[in-house]
Structure formats: C-alpha cells, structure tokens
Amino acid sequence: MEEKIQAQIIDIVEQLTKTKITTKNRKRENVTARAVYAKLAKDLLPNLTLAKIAAPINRDHATIIHLFKMIENHLHRDSYYINLYKKASTIINKDVIHSGDFNKMSYLESLEERIIRLSNALIDKNKEVEVLKADPQVRFSIEYNHVCVLVFFCLQML
Numbered sequence: 016m017e018e019k020i021q022a023q024i025i026d027i028v029e030q031l032t033k034t035k036i037t038t039k040n041r042k043r044e045n046v047t048a049r050a051v052y053a054k055l056a057k058d059l060l061p062n063l064t065l066a067k068i069a070a071p072i073n074r075d076h077a078t079i080i081h082l083f084k085m086i087e088n089h090l091h092r093d094s095y096y097i098n099l100y101k102k103a104s105t106i107i108n109k110d111v112i113h114s115g116d117f118n119k120m121s122y123l124e125s126l127e128e129r130i131i132r133l134s135n136a137l138i139d140k141n142k143e144v145e146v147l148k149a150d151p152q153v154r155f156s157i158e159y160n161h162v163c164v165l166v167f168f169c170l171q172m173l
Contacts, residue, residue, distance in 0.1 A: 021056055025037070028048050031048075031106075032051075032099065034048045046082075050082040051099050053068055053069075055107060065079045086100075
C-alpha cells in the first residue's frame with residue numbers, strides 16, 4: 016500500500032514539474048521535485064523510514080535528510096517551492112486520500128501505538144521519580160530546592 020501511494024506521489028510531482036525525479040542528475044528542477052516528493056511522502060506516511068522514502072527515487076537516506084533540510088528552508092521563503100508543494104498536496108489529498116487508497120486506519124493505529132509507547136515511558140519515569148523521592152538524601156535535596164525557589168520568589172515580590 017505504501018509503495019502504491021509513493022508511486023502516486025512521484026507521478027503527481029513529475030507531472031507538475033515535467034521532470035523525472037528518479038534520474039541521477041543534479042538539475043535544480045529535479046532536486047526541487049525530489050524534495051517535494053520527500054516532504055509529501057513523510058507527511059502522508061509518517062511511519063516510513065528514510066530508506067523507504069529514498070528507494071523509489073533511487074537515492075539513500077542521507078539524500079532524504081538533505082532534502083528535508085532544504086525544503087524546510089525553502090518553504091519559508093521561496094514562492095516556487097511553496098506553490099509546488101501546495102499544488103501537489105492538494106492533488107494528492109483529492110486523488111489519493113479520498114479515493115480510498117490511503118489507509119487511514121493504519122495511520123490512526125500508528126498514532127495510537129505512539130501514544131501507548133509514550134504513556135508507558137511516562138509511567139516508567141514517574142516510577143523512577145517515586146524511587147528517588149523515597150531516598151532521604153534525594154528528598155532532602157528536592158525539598159531544599161523547593162524552599163530556595165520559594166524564598167527567591169518571595170524576595171522578588173518585595
């Protein structure tokens with residue numbers, strides 16, 4: 016499913032830019048198109064690794080990192096990049112997502128998995144804090160810091 020969506024993104028970007036982004040050259044228009052593809056692929060499929068984003072355009076993960084940095088910089092100031100990204104994003108939203116090719120449930124499930132993982136990490140950190148609070152030396156240090164902060168604020172009020 017991901018490969019199909021990536022192929023559709025590539026087709027849309029290539030049609031808009033009239034370039035072939037899988038070729039091995041450094042022409043500005045091709046690099047621009049690759050950057051837009053990489054950004055759209057990451058936005059639509061956030062669980063894709065850099066290598067999976069790079070594979071359909073015959074590049075490696077380091078190129079994708081560079082493209083991300085480049086497009087983030089250009090999206091703030093370059094109207095060509097802004098317009099190209101907006102056009103491609105609009106077409107993809109109409110054609111890919113609304114056609115049913117985009118599996119929204121898998122995206123929501125991945126978000127749910129992230130929330131669960133982060134919640135578990137938070138629970139583990141809270142347990143560590145409780146263990147540290149149980150240690151008299153650490154508890155004294157925490158209480159001392161709270162007193163120092165209170166005194167500081169009281170002095171600020173005067």
